[in-house]
Amino acid sequence: MAEQLDPTADLVVQALADRGVPVVRFDLAEFPAALTLAAEHGGELPGWRGRLCADRRVARLEEVRAVYYRRPGLPVLSPRVPDAYREWARSQALVGMVQLLTSLPVAWIHHPDVYRAAAHKPGQLVTATTAGLTVPRSYLGNCLESAREWGRSLGGELVCKPVAAASIDLPGEPPLMLPTRPLHVSELDESLELTAHYLQERVPKAYEVRLTVVGRRLFPVAIHARSAAAREDWRSDYGALEYEVVDVPRDVAAAVFRFMAAHQLNFGAFDFAVRPDGRWVFFECNPAGQWQFVAQACRLPVAEAHASLLQGATT
Numbered sequence: 001m002a003e004q005l006d007p008t009a010d011l012v013v014q015a016l017a018d019r020g021v022p023v024v025r026f027d028l029a030e031f032p033a034a035l036t037l038a039a040e041h042g043g044e045l046p047g048w049r050g051r052l053c054a055d056r057r058v059a060r061l062e063e064v065r066a067v068y069y070r071r072p073g074l075p076v077l078s079p080r081v082p083d084a085y086r087e088w089a090r091s092q093a094l095v096g097m098v099q100l101l102t103s104l105p106v107a108w109i110h111h112p113d114v115y116r117a118a119a120h121k122p123g124q125l126v127t128a129t130t131a132g133l134t135v136p137r138s139y140l141g142n143c144l145e146s147a148r149e150w151g152r153s154l155g156g157e158l159v160c161k162p163v164a165a166a167s168i169d170l171p172g173e174p175p176l177m178l179p180t181r182p183l184h185v186s187e188l189d190e191s192l193e194l195t196a197h198y199l200q201e202r203v204p205k206a207y208e209v210r211l212t213v214v215g216r217r218l219f220p221v222a223i224h225a226r227s228a229a230a231r232e233d234w235r236s237d238y239g240a241l242e243y244e245v246v247d248v249p250r251d252v253a254a255a256v257f258r259f260m261a262a263h264q265l266n267f268g269a270f271d272f273a274v275r276p277d278g279r280w281v282f283f284e285c286n287p288a289g290q291w292q293f294v295a296q297a298c299r300l301p302v303a304e305a306h307a308s309l310l311q312g313a314t315t
Contacts, residue, residue: 001025001026001027001028001067001068001069001070001072001101002025002027002068002069002070002071002072003027003029003070003071003072003073004027004029004030004073006070006071007292008070008290008291008292009025009068009070011292011295011302011303011306012068012303012306012307012310013025014303015303015304015306015307016307016310016311018307019307019311021307021310021311024052024054024057024058024059025057026052026054026057027072027073028072028073028074028075028093028094028097028098029072029073029074029075029076030054030076031075031093031097032075032077032078032093033075033076033077033078034054034055035052035053035054036051036052036053036054037050037051037052037053037096037097037100038050038051038053039051039061039100047062047104047105048061048062048100048103048104049061049062050062061100061104064104064106065106065107065310065311065312066106066107066108066109066310066311066312067101067104067106067107067108067109068109068306068310069108069109069110069111069112069115070109070288071288074090074094075090075093075094075097077089077090077093098112107309107310107312109266109267109306109309109310110265110266110267110287110288111264114263114264114265114287115287115288117263118263118264118265118268118285118287119165119286119287119288121163121164121198121284122140122163124259124284124285125138127259127262127263128255128259128282128285130258130262131255131256131258131259131262132251132254132255132258133252133255133256133259133280133282134279134280134281134282135281135282136200136201136203136281136283137154137200137201138198138199138200138201139151139197139198139199139200140163140196140197140198140199141196141197142192142193142194142195142196142197143193144188144189144190144192144193147185147188147192147197147199148185148188150199151185151188151199152185154185154201156184156185156186157182157184157201157202158182158183158184158185158199158200158201158202159180159181159182159183159199159200159201159202159232160180160181160183160197160198160199161178161179161180161181161198161200162177162178162198163196163197163198165177177235179229179232179233179235179236180232180233181232181233182202182232203273203275203281204275204276205231205273205274205275205276206274206275206276206278207222207223207224207225207273207274208222208223208225208234208271208272208273208274209221209222209223209246209270209271209272209273209274209280210223210269210270210271210289210291210294211248211256211269211270211271211272212268212269212270212289212291212294212295212300212302213256213260213265213267213268213269213270214266214267214302214305214306214309215266215267215305215308215309216257217305218248218253218256219291219294219295219300219302219305220245220246220247220248221243221244221245221246221294221297221298221300222243222244222245222246222274223241223242223243223294224241224242224243224244225237225240225241226240226241226242227240238293243294243297243298244298245298245300249280252272252280256268256270259285263285263287265285265287266309267287267306267309268285268286268287268289269285269286269287269288269289269290269291270282270284270285270286271283271284271285271286
């Protein structure tokens with residue numbers, strides 16, 4: 001279950017198809033306009049039975065063994081639904097489909113409830129620290145006085161990053177995702193009071209690591225930035241990046257698995273900075289993160305690891 005244009009999901013579907021595993025891929029945005037659900041629950045035996053149909057693709061609910069849930073869209077309604085009922089109808093479609101699927105006794109990457117809980121950045125810092133990972137000192141709030149005091153206590157060199165994955169919509173422009181940006185405490189002004197701001201100490205970096213974890217398999221790739229923008233946030237300039245497979249320190253790997261267990265995750269895309277002294281610093285874990293770019297650059301079998309996990313393998 002993923003957006004229609006998702007190259008990461010494409011790779012997983014292809015890996016399953018190469019193994020002869022039947023797959024039905026769909027996007028929640030197709031429901032109910034182009035996707036039909038017909039399910040029944042009996043009065044005696046537990047469990048839902050029925051079918052999910054999209055064009056010529058059909059999935060029998062009782063035959064489903066695993067669900068790959070990766071940032072699907074929202075239901076798109078028929079124009080026949082009156083405006084006054086559209087939000088109600090959309091919520092019925094979304095909740096009805098998701099809750100039915102989550103009632104199936106199958107493997108997930110990831111169950112929607114697990115995904116929502118694991119995606120919270122403030123909570124991730126608590127879990128990461130508890131697990132034994134090094135994290136940057138952080139501030140979250142809209143009090144200018146306390147933010148300045150906190151920033152000065154760190155020496156003034158900070159970064160500002162979004163606390164939630166949200167875009168800015170400007171007229172005539174594509175959606176804008178704000179990158180992490182450096183700032184000095186002296187730059188903090190009254191605009192900080194207008195919403196919650198997420199500030200962190202600026203961590204010196206030798207390079208960064210995108211660590212993709214699938215089950216018990218680790219796929220660590222160093223990201224070497226060759227431009228000023230990429231050194232602050234490598235997502236700002238993909239053309240200036242070079243990739244290299246690296247080893248994960250044993251203590252970091254153990255802490256990562258503790259983090260995964262705490263959030264009940266079987267997949268995660270972790271972002272680390274590696275300081276010049278070699279110490280790994282945890283930034284965040286995206287439970288639906290991109291990995292196809294590092295897998296392609298370094299020829300890593302990440303899609304195959306997903307396929308194994310969805311088939312029931314644990315290693």
